[in-house]
Amino acid sequence: MATGTDDITFKFITQAADISGTGGGSSRSVSGIRATSSQVKAYIDNSLKQTNNTADSGSIPTIKFVSGGLADSDTTQIEYVEYYSQTEIFGGGSPALTDTEQSALYTVAGLYNSTLGR
Amino acid sequence: MGVIKRKRSTATMDPQVAAYFKAGNITDPTEQKAVSAFIATLKSAGIYSRLERLYLMSPTSSAAGLLDFITLTSATNNGASHGTSGWTFNGISGYIDTGFIPFNSTIMSQHDMSFGVYCNSGTAGTIGAFGGANNTSLQQLGITATASGSNTTFSYYTNTLAGSRFSTYTANNMTSLIGFHISTRTSSLRMDAYVNSRSIANTNASSSGNLVDEEIYLGAINASGTPTTYLSCRLGLAFIGRNIPASMMATFARANIDYQRALGRYVYFPLADTYFTNAGIPTSEVLERFAAEFFITELRMRNIWDKASRIYLRSPYSQAAALMCAKTGTSQTAVNSPTHSSTGLYFDGVSSCARSDVAVSALSEITTSSAFIFLYFNGAQNAGGYSLAGCEVGGSNAYRLRWTNGLV
Numbered sequence: 001m002a003t004g005t006d007d008i009t010f011k012f013i014t015q016a017a018d019i020s021g022t023g024g025g026s027s028r029s030v031s032g033i034r035a036t037s038s039q040v041k042a043y044i045d046n047s048l049k050q051t052n053n054t055a056d057s058g059s060i061p062t063i064k065f066v067s068g069g070l071a072d073s074d075t076t077q078i079e080y081v082e083y084y085s086q087t088e089i090f091g092g093g094s095p096a097l098t099d100t101e102q103s104a105l106y107t108v109a110g111l112y113n114s115t116l117g118r
Numbered sequence: 119m120g121v122i123k124r125k126r127s128t129a130t131m132d133p134q135v136a137a138y139f140k141a142g143n144i145t146d147p148t149e150q151k152a153v154s155a156f157i158a159t160l161k162s163a164g165i166y167s168r169l170e171r172l173y174l175m176s177p178t179s180s181a182a183g184l185l186d187f188i189t190l191t192s193a194t195n196n197g198a199s200h201g202t203s204g205w206t207f208n209g210i211s212g213y214i215d216t217g218f219i220p221f222n223s224t225i226m227s228q229h230d231m232s233f234g235v236y237c238n239s240g241t242a243g244t245i246g247a248f249g250g251a252n253n254t255s256l257q258q259l260g261i262t263a264t265a266s267g268s269n270t271t272f273s274y275y276t277n278t279l280a281g282s283r284f285s286t287y288t289a290n291n292m293t294s295l296i297g298f299h300i301s302t303r304t305s306s307l308r309m310d311a312y313v314n315s316r317s318i319a320n321t322n323a324s325s326s327g328n329l330v331d332e333e334i335y336l337g338a339i340n341a342s343g344t345p346t347t348y349l350s351c352r353l354g355l356a357f358i359g360r361n362i363p364a365s366m367m368a369t370f371a372r373a374n375i376d377y378q379r380a381l382g383r384y385v386y387f388p389l390a391d392t393y394f395t396n397a398g399i400p401t402s403e404v405l406e407r408f409a410a411e412f413f414i415t416e417l418r419m420r421n422i423w424d425k426a427s428r429i430y431l432r433s434p435y436s437q438a439a440a441l442m443c444a445k446t447g448t449s450q451t452a453v454n455s456p457t458h459s460s461t462g463l464y465f466d467g468v469s470s471c472a473r474s475d476v477a478v479s480a481l482s483e484i485t486t487s488s489a490f491i492f493l494y495f496n497g498a499q500n501a502g503g504y505s506l507a508g509c510e511v512g513g514s515n516a517y518r519l520r521w522t523n524g525l526v
Contacts, residue, residue, distance in 0.1 A: 027498075029495070063509045095488070111409075
């Protein structure tokens with residue numbers, strides 16, 4: 001169970017959607033979507049918390065994705081967080097993930113994990 | 119020496135279940151137990167009373183496999199093949215005539231009907247029907263599947279043939295027909311399509327005609343008395359009745375899965391089966407397999423599967439399985455010893471993490487205009503200013519979810 005405030009940032013390339021001071025001490029899910037070339041969105045527990053429509057530029061990271069921290073190269077990590085990972089999905093696709101699909105992911109992940117008793 | 123009197127069992131069999139076993143000469147204890155449990159669940163959930171025909175497709179014999187559980191009347195086989203997994207239709211000429219005409223129903227109505235099948239084998243091709251009927255006045259009840267390239271469009275009909283009055287759903291990059299498909303009309307202005315208990319399509323178009331006045335076929339459509347639109351598939355169950363409310367779908371689907379599995383003929387969605395093989399999750403892990411099957415099918419049917427680059431279900435079975443991507447079969451590399459339990463994969467917030475197999479830039483799904491990260495977790499401890507997952511190069515090229523006690 002999360003403690004303290006839940007200040008979440010989803011950042012893709014250089015554009016970020018920030019969620020600050022939302023509380024939500026029992027959150028089980030966070031997610032972020034890059035919906036267009038100029039829009040990112042961040043969610044906590046299936047609730048859209050912020051949309052950022054600022055234009056962006058930059059490149060997709062050329063290193064590997066890490067769970068449990070942040071990779072700053074393919075051999076080093078920083079900014080670790082303690083948690084039990086229960087379902088993790090990342091990707092993109094065309095068209096980009098919609099709010100409806102994000103909501104479905106949250107629902108299905110919840111059912112999957114509740115079926116497993118966790 | 120005293121006489122020990124053995125107490126007579128007080129357990130009684132549902133009379134309808136007993137009658138079904140007698141009519142079908144069904145004596146196998148495993149099948150009897152499966153049927154008893156299935157019917158008990160349907161009755162307690164209020165589903166059974168909504169059904170007018172229920173074909174359990176008994177593995178005992180072809181005669182038993184044609185029996186309707188509710189009326190104990192027999193359907194007529196016309197070229198379908200019976201086996202322990204149900205009825206196989208050849209997609210050319212084989213079909214089963216249930217003999218049931220919805221127009222004559224005592225419980226269904228123009229605005230209150232459903233038709234459903236459990237398909238455990240089959241690949242979509244040219245248009246074919248799991249079953250149904252239509253007539254010249256354009257009433258129809260049934261479900262069809264049509265392949266278009268690598269995609270499959272399922273069409274669910276509950277009055278009428280007019281294009282706007284049925285629901286369609288196209289699953290991209292999928293031709294498997296496997297699933298529990300239900301077409302249901304709950305009101306004059308609402309019909310829904312479900313696969314494995316989940317709503318996949320709906321329409322608010324009106325139902326303008328009467329109930330179809332033709333016998334429902336399985337494996338084909340009865341078009342005014344002539345079988346057409348044959349489908350190559352294998353069915354393990356079929357039903358016809360009143361509408362099935364959304365609130366009953368999960369119970370119905372789970373009960374069907376339990377019934378099919380008890381008979382040893384439950385077939386997992388192919389993608390789920392691949393995941394179980396890759397991750398080494400054995401058949402004995404029934405609960406996990408059920409949960410993962412549901413999850414994967416959901417993503418597949420909603421086209422989310424195609425958008426995902428990596429999917430980690432964090433299997434409770436083993437750490438190796440928890441690190442395995444359900445989509446690609448590739449694994450994350452454990453870094454600094456994350457620990458594994460039935461709760462999930464535990465990262466300690468100090469040094470442990472898991473690294474994916476390729477660079478983000480090499481994943482074709484992720485573009486400068488489309489990306490997402492979804493995390494479901496428990497027990498997170500916010501230590502202030504740290505990242506749940508992702509990567510970032512030089513502060514400007516990022517793909518990550520960061521969690522802080524204050525703004526970044």
